[in-house]
Amino acid sequence: MFVGCAIFLFLIDQVHAIIMMIEKIAVNANVNMVYLETILKIIGIAYIAEFASQMTKDAGQGAIASKIELAGKILILAMAIPILTVLIETIVQMIPN
Numbered sequence: 001m002f003v004g005c006a007i008f009l010f011l012i013d014q015v016h017a018i019i020m021m022i023e024k025i026a027v028n029a030n031v032n033m034v035y036l037e038t039i040l041k042i043i044g045i046a047y048i049a050e051f052a053s054q055m056t057k058d059a060g061q062g063a064i065a066s067k068i069e070l071a072g073k074i075l076i077l078a079m080a081i082p083i084l085t086v087l088i089e090t091i092v093q094m095i096p097n
Contacts, residue, residue, distance in 0.1 A: 008051075045076055
């Protein structure tokens with residue numbers, strides 16, 4: 001567990017640089033920052049859920065690991081609903097009546 005956390009802390013600078021680059025691209029492309037923030041949160045949830053799942057698997061708790069994965073997927077789905085709604089509305093507007 002300590003090694004996993006140490007590796008994560010070592011990579012924080014690289015992750016920060018990637019996030020800053022993505023934000024710069026989004027600003028240049030006039031993307032609504034709410035969507036970008038939501039996507040970054042979704043990515044964060046996926047990584048945290050995967051990390052927690054692997055940690056519990058390493059501890060021999062496979063059942064708990066599968067529940068953590070399920071919870072992560074449900075949280076991701078819940079956070080993605082506003083983006084999916086906008087996407088569907090945009091597609092419907094593009095279809096001629």
